[in-house]
Amino acid sequence: MSSCDLPKSLLRYADWPALLFIAANYFIQYNRNYSINSSENMINLNLRRIQTFLALAEHGSFRRVAERLNRSQSVVSSHIKQLEEEVGVPLVNRTTRQVSLTPEGLRLAARCKIALVELDTAIKELQDEVQLSKGIVSISCSPSVSTHFMPPIISEFQNNYPGISFYLNEDFPDIMYGRLRRMEADFAIGPKPEHQGDMVFEEILSDPIVAIVPKNLPIGDQTEVTLKELASYPYLAMPSGTIIRKMIEVAFYSQGLQMVPRLEVIHQQTIFSMVEAGLGVTIMPQLSVPKTRGDYRVLRLIEPTITRQVGLIFLRGRNMSPAAQCCIDLVQARLKSHLNS
CATH class of the missing domain: 3.40.190.290 (D-Maltodextrin-Binding Protein; domain 2)
Incomplete structure (x- = not known):
């Protein structure tokens, strides 16, 4: 698949969590080291960690996220820990039975979903222009x-x-x-x-x-x-x-x-x-x-x-x-x- 081809699977998902998961995977596919950094004072956010975080928000289990993303649980846990260190607040409540998001984690998840939708829209618009279907x-x-x-x-x-x-x-x-x-x-x-x-x-x-x-x-x-x-x-x-x-x-x-x-x-x-x-x-x-x-x-x-x-x-x-x-x-x-x- 070329860098201009949007996965058709993205269009088949009607539920938002699945759609956002696929969108995040799509963006990470082309730039694994992408960072959001518009100024020196802004936090660098790695999209792989955002992907892991959103998957955890959806599934509520480190094990299920590891299976879904085909990563080890230790990598999943490391991504969440690194993200928490980057933002400076706990994002996840960890118990022996379940995992839930803190209030700060809920706010971050909501904003990340919006950001990924915007990125998805921007990519589609650029692809339409390249294919001369819009512009x-x-x-x-x-x-x-x-x-x-x-x-x-x-x-x-x-x-x-x-x-x-x-x-x-x-x-x-x-x-x-x-x-x-x-x-x-x-x-x-x-x-x-x-x-x-x-x-x-x-x-x-x-x-x-x-x-x-x-x-x-x-x-x-x-x-x-x-x-x-x-x-x-x-x-x-x-x-x-x-x-x-x-x-x-x-x-x-x-x-x-x-x-x-x-x-x-x-x-x-x-x-x-x-x-x-x-x-x-x-x-x-x-x-x-x-x-x-x-x-x-x-x-x-x-x-x-x-x-x-x-x-x-x-x-x-x-x-x-x-x-x-x-x-x-x-x-x-x-x-x-x-x-x-």
Whole structure:
């Protein structure tokens, strides 16, 4: 049996004493020297002794406990004595006819049972996550990626792993990095971060920046346009602080041009609708362009040509859960297939 397999016998016991006995045996099986020690002042409690103590509380006989645990009576007696020395109070009333717990022993037994149930629950939850039957995946995603590409990816992931809860946050960079630092998101999907030393970036694809113009723009049948040509029309912009806004501002500056937006909006779909309405032109990442085109044209931007790197963003040093790693693999595969299509 592997260390990830919970004994099925554990699930067949309906009575608490037997269940706790099996649970204790299960935990001890994987770490015979496990100790509860969260601070220097805390007592170290060996789980083998706790197992022996709970068995004695159940059976009330050193002999029956020895038979049940397949240990000698001297070992059973030694475990109880050592436990009493560790906690500093008598736990067992010993007579020639029977063994019973002291008031302190009764309190300790009750607490130990609760602790073992909590440990059992934690082990089961971890096993469920490893087996991808339960878990949580939380992602922070750039709107330019999430709008059109994440819905089918999320649908595929949830069809494959229906027991895993999925959370998606559409975020601009500063909020995205904050979520990662606070561990509110497992990972992020977006443009390459700038000046973020605690972030790790894994590129998936290079995303060209394109011009979005109204269909009735008087530029003939040309399929490409220069930034200087676009600058003669009203410009619709994403808000300051977004990576795409910074990239476009740098591009305007590099061409000796000044970018003065006619309108600024937060949502990309709003910009596309405004272009359709003839309110102006804009420059957007290719990934943000809907597959079903509206009443606008998409032109290749030249002079300058601009691209951005899109990929996965992680908080440096953070390990991924099995569910998060499966999601990462799916995101990489689907975005790469889009690149090759």
